[in-house]
Amino acid sequence: xxxxxxxxxxxxxxxxxxxxxxxxxxxxxxxxxxxxxxxxxxxxxxxxxxxxxxxxxxxxxxxxxxxxxxxxxxxxxxxxxxxxxxxxxxxxxxxxxxxxxxxxxxxxxxxxxxxxxxxxxxxxxxxxxxxxxxxxxxxxxxxxxxxxxxxxxxxxxxxxxxxxxxxxxxxxxxxxxxxxxxxxxxxxxxxxxxxxxxxxxxxxxxxxxxxxxxxxxxxxxxxxxxxxxxxxxxxxxxxxxxxxxxxxxxxxxxxxxxxxxxxxxxxxxxxxxxxxxxxxxxxxxxxxxxxxxxxxxxxxxxxxxxxxxxxxxxxxxxxxxxxxxxxxxxxxxxxxxxxxxxxxxxxxxxxxxxxxxxxxxxxxxxxxxxxxxxxxxxxxxxxxxxxxxxxxxxxxxxxxxxxxxxxxxxxxxxxxxxxxxxxxxxxxxxxxxxxxxxxxxxxxxxxxxxxxxxxxxxxx
Amino acid sequence: xxxxxxxxxxxxxxxxxxxxxxxxxxxxxxxxxxxxxxxxxxxxxxxxxxxxxxxxxxxxxxxxxxxxxxxxxxxxxxxxxxxxxxxxxxxxxxxxxxxxxxxxxxxxxxxxxxxxxxxxxxxxxxxxxxxxxxxxxxxxxxxxxxxxxxxxxxxxxxxxxxxxxxxxx
Numbered sequence: 001x002x003x004x005x006x007x008x009x010x011x012x013x014x015x016x017x018x019x020x021x022x023x024x025x026x027x028x029x030x031x032x033x034x035x036x037x038x039x040x041x042x043x044x045x046x047x048x049x050x051x052x053x054x055x056x057x058x059x060x061x062x063x064x065x066x067x068x069x070x071x072x073x074x075x076x077x078x079x080x081x082x083x084x085x086x087x088x089x090x091x092x093x094x095x096x097x098x099x100x101x102x103x104x105x106x107x108x109x110x111x112x113x114x115x116x117x118x119x120x121x122x123x124x125x126x127x128x129x130x131x132x133x134x135x136x137x138x139x140x141x142x143x144x145x146x147x148x149x150x151x152x153x154x155x156x157x158x159x160x161x162x163x164x165x166x167x168x169x170x171x172x173x174x175x176x177x178x179x180x181x182x183x184x185x186x187x188x189x190x191x192x193x194x195x196x197x198x199x200x201x202x203x204x205x206x207x208x209x210x211x212x213x214x215x216x217x218x219x220x221x222x223x224x225x226x227x228x229x230x231x232x233x234x235x236x237x238x239x240x241x242x243x244x245x246x247x248x249x250x251x252x253x254x255x256x257x258x259x260x261x262x263x264x265x266x267x268x269x270x271x272x273x274x275x276x277x278x279x280x281x282x283x284x285x286x287x288x289x290x291x292x293x294x295x296x297x298x299x300x301x302x303x304x305x306x307x308x309x310x311x312x313x314x315x316x317x318x319x320x321x322x323x324x325x326x327x328x329x330x331x332x333x334x335x336x337x338x339x340x341x342x343x344x345x346x347x348x349x350x351x352x353x354x355x356x357x358x359x360x361x362x363x364x365x366x367x368x369x370x371x372x373x374x375x376x377x378x379x380x381x382x383x384x385x386x387x388x389x390x391x392x393x394x395x396x397x398x399x400x401x402x403x404x405x406x407x408x409x410x411x412x413x414x415x416x417x418x419x420x421x422x423x424x425x426x427x428x429x430x431x432x433x434x435x436x437x438x439x440x441x442x443x444x445x446x447x448x449x450x451x452x453x454x455x456x457x458x459x460x
Numbered sequence: 461x462x463x464x465x466x467x468x469x470x471x472x473x474x475x476x477x478x479x480x481x482x483x484x485x486x487x488x489x490x491x492x493x494x495x496x497x498x499x500x501x502x503x504x505x506x507x508x509x510x511x512x513x514x515x516x517x518x519x520x521x522x523x524x525x526x527x528x529x530x531x532x533x534x535x536x537x538x539x540x541x542x543x544x545x546x547x548x549x550x551x552x553x554x555x556x557x558x559x560x561x562x563x564x565x566x567x568x569x570x571x572x573x574x575x576x577x578x579x580x581x582x583x584x585x586x587x588x589x590x591x592x593x594x595x596x597x598x599x600x601x602x603x604x605x606x607x608x609x610x611x612x613x614x615x616x617x618x619x620x621x622x623x624x625x626x627x628x629x
Contacts, residue, residue, distance in 0.1 A: 016495055017594040020495075148535075151534065157555040157559070167567075168566045207491060208491070209579070211577075216573040219513060220566065227559075436496075
């Protein structure tokens with residue numbers, strides 16, 4: 001490898017030109033299958049909007065709340081979507097700090113996923129409010145009655161954690177995109193070039209801009225890393241700070257963070273496996289990337305399984321009748337089927353990832369990722385509903401929570417909203433960071449060994 | 461009168477060589493363009509530390525201070541005991557302070573980046589659309605009589621194309 005940093009634009013090597021061509025091709029006119037996907041998610045989203053409109057018009061009574069089960073699917077969705085966000089930050093920020101070079105091809109899509117997942121999650125506490133039009137009461141602002149929010153409440157910590165997370169991850173995504181938007185600006189001929197011109201902020205890639213950009217990117221990764229750990233910890237404290245058996249537990253923060261990353265990795269796979277085919281990015285997002293994602297899923301799945309076992313052990317070991325009762329009810333009561341499906345999806349199915357043949361089979365990975373998504377959604381449902389259904393007062397143990405069509409429509413609509421945003425993003429912005437791809441394929445740096453030799457070859 | 465001499469290169473190393481030679485020869489206003497960050501090219505124009513980190517630190521300290529000061533102010537403004545906790549109960553405020561530390565540090569990092577890199581920029585310096593794809597550029601702004609010397613340095617570094625234009629800066 002020559003040390004002078006010359007990249008020869010020869011055929012057979014991945015040149016800067018090829019990276020630009022291949023990745024900017026993804027934002028060209030979409031195929032019919034793309035419009036079909038867009039149409040399906042838009043239809044589901046409309047159904048969700050209809051459900052939400054109905055709920056706002058009639059009131060929260062249209063949800064299937066059954067006292068004392070006053071937190072249910074909406075909060076399940078909230079925790080689920082915040083969790084989905086986490087692996088995006090893990091891949092884009094934590095793996096950047098660890099210099100895991102394979103992250104380059106999947107980081108952009110994961111970052112976008114993070115932003116859209118937080119945008120979805122943030123809707124649910126508001127949907128769950130009796131009077132959602134007063135959502136701004138959650139924020140501390142000077143008001144006539146000189147009332148302030150209760151800073152000792154984990155629900156307010158949540159407001160701060162989620163708003164910070166949304167702000168930081170959006171800025172991280174956008175600023176990382178600026179050089180790529182500039183590249184699109186310089187190539188694109190259609191009406192979007194005006195959009196790119198504004199969003200590129202006049203980026204030219206000068207030495208000064210790159211130097212500060214590099215500093216910015218590293219600092220953002222360093223800030224996002226503690227943030228990601230704090231956000232799901234705070235979400236877990238929404239539960240753990242209460243005294244309800246099944247919620248009041250010190251392991252909740254690490255348990256939730258591991259679960260969040262686990263579910264997020266599954267969602268990254270669910271999104272990337274179709275995306276790479278849809279956008280013809282097989283050369284960039286290779287089997288190697290999916291195998292690495294699968295490897296990350298193994299420890300997170302094991303931590304989650306360990307947490308499930310610990311919860312039961314502690315319930316027995318403390319000798320608290322209420323705690324033990326809750327957990328017996330969780331495994332054998334009205335919601336037991338959900339619990340056992342959860343165990344199957346989160347603890348048993350991911351064990352198959354120990355086999356390389358499974359890790360390198362995209363179909364198997366796609367199915368596993370869907371199962372893990374289901375399992376992790378059910379985990380939040382089980383924690384929230386089965387704990388509330390079996391609190392201290394036996395008189396409250398009779399009600400069974402049954403979701404209504406409104407809750408179903410809003411939940412489906414949230415998935416559609418998330419997929420819609422993602423679909424719009426990958427057709428309008430480079431789904432893989434071109435500048436980072438160029439950086440890792442530059443002969444100046446260490447070789448991008450983790451890429452498949454056939455896909456990315458460096459100068460000999 | 462100043463002129464702009466812009467060289468287009470097909471490799472980062474060549475652009476770095478040209479930039480280094482120009483600097484050595486006393487050209488003060490040399491700018492390089494690159495489609496991706498390149499350490500060699502970055503080093504060519506001499507060592508330089510980005511001040512962005514100072515903004516981050518300032519933002520972090522500000523956020524942390526605000527994160528404690530604001531909840532303390534509000535609880536003292538309306539002293540109401542909840543949950544049997546002290547009025548100024550610091551442990552729960554740590555969470556707020558932590559989040560605001562990150563938030564303000566991030567916002568200040570962005571501000572620092574925009575200020576130091578001169579973005580957003582409306583009036584553009586000489587540029588070539590290929591600089592965001594697969595070409596590297598070296599721009600020299602110098603007195604008209606030194607333009608030939610600048611061009612010679614670019615040519616020596618195997619430049620692909622040279623453009624000379626009137627500079628206003």
